[in-house]
Amino acid sequence: MRKLITRDDLFNQVWSNPMTKVANDYGLSDVGLKKICKRHKIPVPGRGYWAKVVHDKNVQVKTLSTQNDPKLEKIAIYASAKSRLSPEVQQRIEEVTWRENQPENKINLSSSPNESHPVVLRMKKKLDSKKPDNNNLINSKAPDLISCSISVESKFRLFSFLNTFLFAMESRGHKIEAGKISVAININGERLPIKITEQTAQPLHGVSSTSLQFKPNGNLVFHIDE
Numbered sequence: 193m194r195k196l197i198t199r200d201d202l203f204n205q206v207w208s209n210p211m212t213k214v215a216n217d218y219g220l221s222d223v224g225l226k227k228i229c230k231r232h233k234i235p236v237p238g239r240g241y242w243a244k245v246v247h248d249k250n251v252q253v254k255t256l257s258t259q260n261d262p263k264l265e266k267i268a269i270y271a272s273a274k275s276r277l278s279p280e281v282q283q284r285i286e287e288v289t290w291r292e293n294q295p296e297n298k299i300n301l302s303s304s305p306n307e308s309h310p311v312v313l314r315m316k317k318k319l320d321s322k323k324p325d326n327n328n329l330i331n332s333k334a335p336d337l338i339s340c341s342i343s344v345e346s347k348f349r350l351f352s353f354l355n356t357f358l359f360a361m362e363s364r365g366h367k368i369e370a371g372k373i374s375v376a377i378n379i380n381g382e383r384l385p386i387k388i389t390e391q392t393a394q395p396l397h398g399v400s401s402t403s404l405q406f407k408p409n410g411n412l413v414f415h416i417d418e
Contacts, residue, residue: 195269202267203234203256210242219271232264233257299360301352309358311338311368311375312351319347329390339374340388350388 195218205214206229215225229236235254244251259265291297308316314337322330324344331341342350358368367378376385 195271197267197269199232199234199259199265199267200256202229202232206234206236207253211236218269220269228267228269232267233259299356301356308351309355309368311336311358312355315340315354316351333373335370335372335374337375338386338388342388342390346390 206225211222211225215222218225220228226236228234234256237251241251315332318332318334318337319330319340322332324330328343329341330344330347333339338354340350361377362368369376369378369383371383371385374385374387376383378384
């Protein structure tokens with residue numbers, strides 16, 4: 193959702209109400225709104241400003257400077273996807289996020305797990321029999337497997353990661369199910385197919401990492417950087 197306002201309007205808003213309230217009205221964080229103000233050269237109240245207002249202390253309101261750049265005068269604010277969710281869903285997201293951030297719920301990657309997840313066992317059997325293609329990648333794609341395209345060198349790190357991840361999902365009450373073209377995670381009735389791809393471009397300083405993205409098409413996509 194996009195909202196168009198003038199520079200004057202936004203200036204008046206951030207000096208009439210706390211930044212958090214104005215930001216929430218636009219479906220943004222206060223940090224995000226401050227960045228917009230900075231880009232458009234709009235001064236904002238400093239720390240402690242609203243506390244002084246509440247206690248009827250003297251405060252200084254800054255003035256909005258005149259700018260010759262017409263691009264600064266019109267502001268397009270794009271609300272986050274979260275802001276379009278119902279209050280119930282937003283509350284649920286906050287509850288789950290809080291729970292996952294607790295130290296006891298931290299997921300630690302095990303290099304020598306006590307057992308292997310059935311999906312990982314099938315992945316091992318499939319990928320161990322595959323020969324690399326012209327890009328030195330091995331691939332899997334089947335309803336009871338996780339769709340992936342990785343290098344042979346990343347295979348064992350992939351197995352270790354998937355084993356930890358899948359058991360962690362099941363411990364949270366989510367189901368691991370076969371899908372049309374790949375294994376999916378069923379979270380409260382919402383099925384998220386999993387896809388794993390390896391970046392073939394050489395990263396800086398030899399950094400090795402695994403990242404997760406949620407695609408608009410409903411897929412969970414892991415990227416492995418070598």
